[in-house]
Amino acid sequence: MWRFVDRSRRRIPEATVARLPVYLRTLLEVQAEQTSTVSSERLAELSGVNAAKVRKDLSYLGTFGTRGVGYEVDSLLVEVSRELGLTRDWPVVIVGVGNLGSALSNYGGFGDRGFPVGAVVDTDPLKVGTRHGDLIVRHIDDLPEIVSQFGIAIGIIATPAEGAQDVADRLIAAGVTSILNFAPAVVTVPDEASLRKVDLALELQILSFYRQREELGASLDRDLVIADKTTGLVV
C-alpha cells in the first residue's frame, strides 16, 4: 500500500500544455532516427527550449526518465500522446468556405495528425451544396445534426470577423466545446468551453512592433533625459 499523487489528474500549467505538442513532434523526429533513448538536453535543443524546462514539463506528467540515462523515446511518445488525448481522432468542422476555410479544408495536414475534417459548413446558399475536396458544403443550420452524425469535437471558425461570435454560439449550442478561431474578432465562450485563436494580422503587427524598435534603436539611445516640462524637448 502506498500514498501517492495521481499524476494523471495533476493540474498541468498552461505553458507546459502548449509545449507538449512540440515535444511530441521532436520525439517523432528522434524516433525516426532509430534512437531509443534521449536526454532532456537533446530534447530541449531540438525543441528550441532549455533542458530544465523540458524536465520540469515532463515531470508534471509523471516520472518517465531514468537518472544517468535519459528518456526512453517510444514510451515517452506514448505518454505525451496520451496526455494530449491523441490516442483517438477528434473530427473537426470548418465553418466558412472563404479563402482561408478552403485552404484549411484542403490542407490535409489535419487528418494525418488525428483531426479529420468531418464537415464544412457555410451560410451562403451559393456555396452550400458545392463540392470541396471530398466534402459537400453544408448549411450552418444543420450543425446540430452534423455534430452528432460525425462526432465533431472541434469547431474551426474561418469566417469574417462579423459572423464569428454568432458561429461560436451556434457551435456551443450544437455541443462543440472546443473552438479554434481564425476570425480577427474577440469571441467569448462559456467557462466550460475552450477557445484558442490564431490571428494572422495580429502576428504581423507584433513583428512590426519589434521591427520598428530596431530602427528606433540607434536614434533614441537613452532612457532618462532632462527635458522641458511642457514641450518634452530635451534641453
Next chain:
Amino acid sequence: MWRFVDRSRRRIPEATVARLPVYLRTLLEVQAEQTSTVSSERLAELSGVNAAKVRKDLSYLGTFGTRGVGYEVDSLLVEVSRELGLTRDWPVVIVGVGNLGSALSNYGGFGDRGFPVGAVVDTDPLKVGTRHGDLIVRHIDDLPEIVSQFGIAIGIIATPAEGAQDVADRLIAAGVTSILNFAPAVVTVPDEASLRKVDLALELQILSFYRQREELGASLDRDLVIADKTTGLVV
C-alpha cells in the same frame, strides 16, 4: 526643466505588446460608433480582458487618459498605432506557394492592414513564373534582390517543415529580420531577429488536451488516492 522617463523607449512587456493589436482593433470599432471617449472598463470588455490590465498596458505607452473621464479614442488610436509601428507599410514576402501560401497571398487582409504582399517565392521551377493574383512567383534564389527592390520587412514561411530552417536562414541572409513561421518545425534565428510562429496542428492538439480532460473529469474525480505501490491500482 524636468526629469522624466522617456516612455517611448521604456521596455514594454511582451504580453502587453501582444495585446496592443487587440486594443487597436477595439478602438477602431469604438471609433466607428462615433464615440469620442472610452473608459478602460469598456475597452476591456470589448477586448476580452480586464480593466486593470488595459490601464496598466496603456500606461507603458504613456499617460493618455483623463481621470474621471477615460481615453480619447482618436488620439489613443494614434498612440497605439505609432507604438506598433503601423504608421507606415511593411511589405512582406511569402515563401512557399502551396495550399497555405496561396491562401495567404490571396487573402487580401494583409494589404489592408499595412502589410502588402510584395512578392511570392518558391523553389519549385514549375511554380516559378506562374501568376498568383497580381504577382508572378519568383525563385527563392532571387530573395536578396527582391528584398531590396520591394523593401521587404517581413518574411512569411509557408513551406513544408523540412525546408523551414533553410528558408529562415536565407531570409536572414537577405536582410529580413522579422519572420512569421507557419511550418510545423522549430526554427531558430539570431538574437537580433524576431520570429513568431503559427502552428495549426499544435493549436488543435492543445484543444485536444483540454477536450480530453472534460471526458476524464467525471471518471477520475480525485487528486489523492491510496493505491498499490507497483500496479498503481486503487485499493
Next chain:
DNA sequence: TCCTGTGAATGTCTTCACAGCC
C-alpha cells in the same frame, strides 16, 4: 559519472486597491 527530478530562487505577468486628479 551521468542525467533526472525537484525544491528554492528568480523573473514575469496579473490583479488588487487606492491615491490623485478631473
Next chain:
DNA sequence: GGCTGTGAAGACATTCACAGGA
C-alpha cells in the same frame, strides 16, 4: 463621483543548482 495611473501583493512561469538513483 468617476475613472485613471500605479505601487504592492499575489499568481504563475522559468531557471538554478544539487541531491539522489542508475
